[in-house]
Amino acid sequence: xxxxxxxxxxxxxxxxxxxxxxxxxxxxQDIRPDFLLxxxxxxxxxxxxxxxEIWGFIxxxxxxxxxxxxxxxLSALVKTITGFISGFLKGSKRSMSLFNYYFxxxxxxxxxxxxxxxxxxxxxxxSLQYIVxxxxxxxTFYTSAFFIIIDNILPQNE
Numbered sequence: 001x002x003x004x005x006x007x008x009x010x011x012x013x014x015x016x017x018x019x020x021x022x023x024x025x026x027x028x029q030d031i032r033p034d035f036l037l038x039x040x041x042x043x044x045x046x047x048x049x050x051x052x053e054i055w056g057f058i059x060x061x062x063x064x065x066x067x068x069x070x071x072x073x074l075s076a077l078v079k080t081i082t083g084f085i086s087g088f089l090k091g092s093k094r095s096m097s098l099f100n101y102y103f104x105x106x107x108x109x110x111x112x113x114x115x116x117x118x119x120x121x122x123x124x125x126x127s128l129q130y131i132v133x134x135x136x137x138x139x140t141f142y143t144s145a146f147f148i149i150i151d152n153i154l155p156q157n158e
Contacts, residue, residue, distance in 0.1 A: 011042065041108065043055045044087040050087070106144045117135045
């Protein structure tokens, strides 16, 4: 149990390090991959809904407190929801085709970014279509590309 907790803490610190150091460097038109979201999905996939929620909330609070995210509490809310939804993937990577698995993960990321950017740009004078086309879809696909790479590099521990 202690080994699993230390492994999870290591994954969170690695994701935080990547977000802080590489996030701005590899951004394209203000679109950055969300390494913290990748960590939440990986943790929830291996540990389940409850741990996904808990770690999503913790990672969201950490990103709020160090200034990585936008509105205080928004990242914690969205990553908690994402952790819960991703927890349904526990043990399913081996039981379904890779296409279906990655389709579900990309859909979860899409839901995450729709909630995040819709709330963040709520008071801005932008249409929902513009927010989706300018921020949601590019963020989803950019983060998904990194997720697929990281998911294939990390050892499988479901």
